Amino acid sequence: MGRPNLYPRLLGAILLGLGLLVGTSALGLLLLGQGRPGLIPALQEAAQERLPYLLLLLLLALLLLWLLLEPLLLGPLRAARALAQEVEILLLNPKHRLKAQGPEWVELARQINRLAEERTRLLERAEEIAAEGRRLLERERERLSALLGHLPHGVVLANPQGLVLLYNPAAKALLGERLAAGQSLFGLLDRELLAYALAFPERAFRFLGPQGPLRLWASPLEEGLLVLLEREEIDPQALEDLYRKVKALASWAREGEAKALAQEALALLQRLDPALAGEALPVPRLLALLGEAFEGQLGLSPGLWLTPEAKGAWVRAKTLPLAQGLVQTLRGLEAPFWLEGGLEDGYLRLTLLLPEKAPPPHPSLGQAVEGVGGALLAQGLALSLLLPLAPKPPLPPSPKGPRRAFLHEAPPPPPSLEEAPLEALRYTALDLETTGLDPEKDAIIAIGAVHLLGGQVLAHETFEALVNPGRPLNPLSQAVHGLREELLRDKPPLDQVLPGLLAFLEGTVLIAHNGAFDLAFLRRAGLEPPPMVDTLLLAHLLFPDLKDHRLETLAQRLGVPVLGRHTAIGDALMAGEIYARLLPLLREKGYRTLRQVLEACGKLPLAQLRY
Numbered sequence: 137m138g139r140p141n142l143y144p145r146l147l148g149a150i151l152l153g154l155g156l157l158v159g160t161s162a163l164g165l166l167l168l169g170q171g172r173p174g175l176i177p178a179l180q181e182a183a184q185e186r187l188p189y190l191l192l193l194l195l196l197a198l199l200l201l202w203l204l205l206e207p208l209l210l211g212p213l214r215a216a217r218a219l220a221q222e223v224e225i226l227l228l229n230p231k232h233r234l235k236a237q238g239p240e241w242v243e244l245a246r247q248i249n250r251l252a253e254e255r256t257r258l259l260e261r262a263e264e265i266a267a268e269g270r271r272l273l274e275r276e277r278e279r280l281s282a283l284l285g286h287l288p289h290g291v292v293l294a295n296p297q298g299l300v301l302l303y304n305p306a307a308k309a310l311l312g313e314r315l316a317a318g319q320s321l322f323g324l325l326d327r328e329l330l331a332y333a334l335a336f337p338e339r340a341f342r343f344l345g346p347q348g349p350l351r352l353w354a355s356p357l358e359e360g361l362l363v364l365l366e367r368e369e370i371d372p373q374a375l376e377d378l379y380r381k382v383k384a385l386a387s388w389a390r391e392g393e394a395k396a397l398a399q400e401a402l403a404l405l406q407r408l409d410p411a412l413a414g415e416a417l418p419v420p421r422l423l424a425l426l427g428e429a430f431e432g433q434l435g436l437s438p439g440l441w442l443t444p445e446a447k448g449a450w451v452r453a454k455t456l457p458l459a460q461g462l463v464q465t466l467r468g469l470e471a472p473f474w475l476e477g478g479l480e481d482g483y484l485r486l487t488l489l490l491p492e493k494a495p496p497p498h499p500s501l502g503q504a505v506e507g508v509g510g511a512l513l514a515q516g517l518a519l520s521l522l523l524p525l526a527p528k529p530p531l532p533p534s535p536k537g538p539r540r541a542f543l544h545e546a547p548p549p550p551p552s553l554e555e556a557p558l559e560a561l562r563y564t565a566l567d568l569e570t571t572g573l574d575p576e577k578d579a580i581i582a583i584g585a586v587h588l589l590g591g592q593v594l595a596h597e598t599f600e601a602l603v604n605p606g607r608p609l610n611p612l613s614q615a616v617h618g619l620r621e622e623l624l625r626d627k628p629p630l631d632q633v634l635p636g637l638l639a640f641l642e643g644t645v646l647i648a649h650n651g652a653f654d655l656a657f658l659r660r661a662g663l664e665p666p667p668m669v670d671t672l673l674l675a676h677l678l679f680p681d682l683k684d685h686r687l688e689t690l691a692q693r694l695g696v697p698v699l700g701r702h703t704a705i706g707d708a709l710m711a712g713e714i715y716a717r718l719l720p721l722l723r724e725k726g727y728r729t730l731r732q733v734l735e736a737c738g739k740l741p742l743a744q745l746r747y
Contacts, residue, residue, distance in 0.1 A: 215241055218681035223248065225679070228717050229695035230256045290365030294321045298330075301360065310365045312346040314639055316597050318562040318589040321363065323643070328429065330354055332456045334361060335425060336415055341456070342368055414452040414508035416526035419477060419484055422453055426475070429459035436472055438488075443478040451484045452526040454504045461501025462488075465519070469495075483510070483522040494519040553645070553667065554731040558719060561730060563588035563669075564640065565647040565712030567704045568654045569617040572610040575656035575747050579605035580630055581619055584704030585640055588647070591716040593709070599640040600705045602627040617702050630661055641666060645730060649687045649711045656747035667730065671714050673737040678721055690714055 219241055222234045226248075233252065234245040284291050290307030294300050298321040308315050311324050322330065326343065333341045333354035340351040349368035354361060423440055431437050466473075471491040478485055488494070494514040505512045511522040553561070566585045572578035580603050587597040602619070604627040614620065646668035648654045658665050675685040687710060688698045696713040700706020727733050737743055 221679045225693050292363040295360045298322045414454045419446050419449050433463045439474040441476045445479050446477045450526045450528045451523050452508050457504035461504045464498035486521040488519040490517050559590040562644045563647050564644040565708045567707035569704050575660045581605050582704040584708040591719045593712045601633045603630050647715045
């Protein structure tokens with residue numbers, strides 16, 4: 137993956153030539169001294185007297201040979217390597233054209249450019265053929281996007297690993313700024329809630345979201361999952377408390393008008409939310425859900441046993457509150473236990489056989505059991521739950537036609553960030569504008585960032601902020617970024633901007649051009665950034681024989697539009713586009729994982745630069 141070092145070979149050739157020259161001279165002197173006994177001793181004596189001058193002469197000869205041979209031997213090789221690197225850029229950017237690095241390469245560069253012109257014509261023809269198909273596909277995507285954009289519900293599509301593939305503006309408004317393509321859905325929603333919602337796709341689950349109470353429906357798909365969200369105007373806990381109180385009132389009221397009114401109020405609440413009375417589900421399914429909760433939150437896998445009659449029965453239960461209540465009750469238990477189930481007078485009796493005295497039931501467990509008309513009993517080593525049986529519901533009619541979900545492919549989550557394939561990572565391309573070049577004395581005045589998912593720049597997921605530095609601006613820096621003190625005077629200070637930036641960077645790898653500069657300012661602000669890929673180091677790694685590695689030059693070589701130069705968001709977008717176009721070349725060179733790229737860039741001399 138590295139380039140060969142040609143200087144040891146050149147030095148070896150010079151030393152070999154010098155050795156041949158010295159050896160030939162010594163042999164000539166030896167032959168000349170034949171028949172002249174006094175000549176050789178005289179020469180040896182003269183050489184000893186003038187040894188420093190001879191050594192200096194030898195060094196001068198070595199230097200002269202180096203100066204003469206270095207351009208003759210290495211110049212064409214450097215030009216050839218530079219030409220090869222230009223060809224690599226040409227493969228990334230078909231509009232790029234080669235410039236010969238020496239007179240002997242002019243004709244070769246011209247012929248390669250002719251081939252490039254022919255390739256460009258073929259690519260344009262192929263593009264025309266594919267354009268019509270893309271237009272049709274884009275039209276369908278626009279229709280889908282318009283439909284999702286106008287839906288009042290939040291819609292989120294995720295792959296089987298829970299990574300977000302698609303979301304609409306309503307979902308962004310309900311879940312907040314952390315919702316982004318490639319972000320894990322399990323980091324936004326409670327994993328247990330999502331697991332139970334997927335187990336009951338027909339039921340709405342109420343929970344408290346970042347912006348207030350929400351209702352959630354989750355449906356498993358063939359290649360992922362679909363989540364629907366809706367703003368809930370009713371506090372779910374208040375509704376649950378009201379239901380319990382009305383139910384208690386209905387059980388306490390005597391026969392007559394009060395009893396009838398309480399029963400009617402209870403029926404109205406159940407119509408408002410049928411799940412208040414619990415959901416009907418098969419007994420084995422309930423035990424499987426409870427077992428998953430025990431294993432996931434307690435690290436214990438209980439032994440399960442059901443009577444034959446219980447295996448075919450249905451029960452009414454509030455599964456999520458029941459699991460949470462049991463987990464809270466058994467918190468701290470370390471030894472395994474058994475969970476047995478059997479039928480008893482219209483109820484399912486679930487008995488937990490514990491290795492020690494049963495702990496007092498957590499209040500939430502009592503609410504979950506009593507809320508469906510059940511009972512709870514703790515005695516000795518056993519904790520028993522009585523849950524009412526429910527009639528088996530009729531099977532729903534089978535849907536007509538195939539049920540399919542068309543989702544983008546996404547790789548499974550990597551074992552670790554540094555071992556992840558480069559195409560599987562989420563990135564944030566970042567750029568800062570500052571009052572000057574000294575991180576110890578100067579301050580950040582503008583931040584621009586954009587997300588990337590693999591090699592795709594997500595231009596709709598950006599972070600942009602102007603910052604009040606609390607100090608005068610350097611006139612030299614003003615000439616570069618064009619920001620004025622009056623524009624920054626009413627902007628927030630950096631400590632108010634950093635929390636939003638931290639949330640935007642979460643779970644991503646940084647991309648920056650000359651990132652050592654940006655890292656120095658971020659660390660000075662007290663922020664420890666994630667791992668970073670520096671596009672300046674990548675340019676030196678991939679194109680070591682090309683002379684100019686500035687951001688705009690690199691963008692021009694790769695066909696990236698140079699727009700918004702020296703603005704934070706403009707430079708961040710350019711760095712992101714450059715990295716996206718370098719990904720195929722990195723893969724071709726054998727750099728497949730983040731670790732490989734970081735290690736290779738870390739060995740470059742420029743990587744030692746510090747600000």
